[in-house]
Amino acid sequence: MVEATLVLSLGTAALMGACATIAGAAEDLESDFGSQSNANSQVQLAPQVGYLHRYYNKAVSGEPVAYAFLCCTGAAIALALMAALKVNPVIALALGALIASLMYGVYATTAYMGRLTSQKRFGQPIYLDILYTTTPSIIAHAFIAAMAIGTFSYLMNWVLGQPFPFPILAMLWGVIVGGMGSAVGDVHYGAEREYQNKPFGMGLPAAQSGKIVQKGEAGLRNSIDVAGYCVKHGAPLTGFGLGMTVFSDSWREILFTQYWNGWGAMVAGLLLVLIWVIANRILEMWTRKTYGPYKTAED
């Protein structure tokens, strides 16, 4: 029967990885819709340097904290529905994610109004059409992320036997998805989409801070255009990163814990880390050869 358990666990890990990939992509897009992605300070700074914009601006907290709150709320509501009203887990998880994402929408609205009213002295208007069209997109993507994270946290607790109650797992994974979206997906938003007026193939010079792109492909740029662009690289890579994290960590624990009294899983984990470091070195050498050097050595 060991094999049956193993197959079930591995299948669950794969499902969790798939959920995490969707969650990561949805998280990154949601943060791009709201300009919560780094560098969110630039959207706040832009009106102060004379660049009025039509971006949605809701970054009153970092992504990891916001997502810990969102996912934990959704999972806690789901747990309450399951425990008290005996609701089917799938329906409970969906209802929990729905209520949590609606709450999140309230916070997004108040954050948008609050951040932009603080910029009245710089002449930044509050666009109600932006509020009406972007907030539902934020709620929709937050729902996908909260549902996916709640689902794989539940699977991790229920099938794989992780001992933490699943709302706490959802909170921890919320921080992780926020960290992943912030570290990976935001680079595409902050370094490229916000500053497409600089030449491609360079970092943003510090003197350019705040001078964000105001015009879009057609008309003035808004946050929905931003998400439409970041869906090409930022969101898929965030999803890939989170999916890899969830799957590879579960995979090594499921398969290799049985060897050397548990040390097999640790050795497998360290080998995975080594593979990533080697891959990074190859990538580093490739970028150095392809893009640089930008100056000639004087010494």
Added chain:
Amino acid sequence: MDPITLIIILLGITIGGLLVGVGVHFVPVGGAPAAMAQATGIGTGTTMLAFSSGALGLISAGFTMHDIMDGSLKSAYPTFGPAALDGTLFSISGITSNIMPILLVVVAGVVGAMIMMVILAVVANILYAFAIAVPLVSAKVKFDPITGDRQDLYVTRGTEGHGTPTVAVISSLLGGLFGGAGGALLYLAFVAGGFGALGVAGIATAAFLTIGIFFVNSVLASYNITGTIEGFHDPKFKRVPRAIIACTIASFVMGVWAIALIYLGVGVV
């Protein structure tokens, strides 16, 4: 619970908090400038970056601990589970007879945190390489201390580096090592201190207390860092001694509260 065990638990909490505080200094934090390819490092804040890796370390340590206490490793380490539940794990005899499973839980935290850290750094590097088209360089050193590659010629104009080069990746792994070990040690101290005997609620409380102490120490460390740091090769790394003092004091004070809770009768008498 006898006084020596309580003191050992207090020591465990203090060392765990200290390890977290020191580990945060190794993490290459770039913050918003890194997200604009304006500075080297990973593009998110200090506290959240450290905590993201610590969270996976905590999940992984919880997993392994569950395996040892009730799962597939129970037969390999039969004395660990009962000792953790009756509060004798951190007595001197408990530690000597259970040193291997204790090490295993700590290493599980380390490996989880390292996996998280390396994926965070390298997946972001893929984006720097193919969506922003910049090399992975640091502007704080002229030559990478590990690979020996020249750095200053590869920095684009007006920036202080971009991406996470090899030295910063290695530094992030050291951060994962310290942070993961610290988080796992904290969790172990709380579970063995009596919270483990309370079932699911106790495990939840232990996880939450660990998260709390983790946050306090990573916030203290990020005050010390003030903004961005590239890792152990960054001049700001010389500020670590201050963080050691601050994190030791903070963790000790929180540890005293924790053992007061334990002494006043959480779970184990």
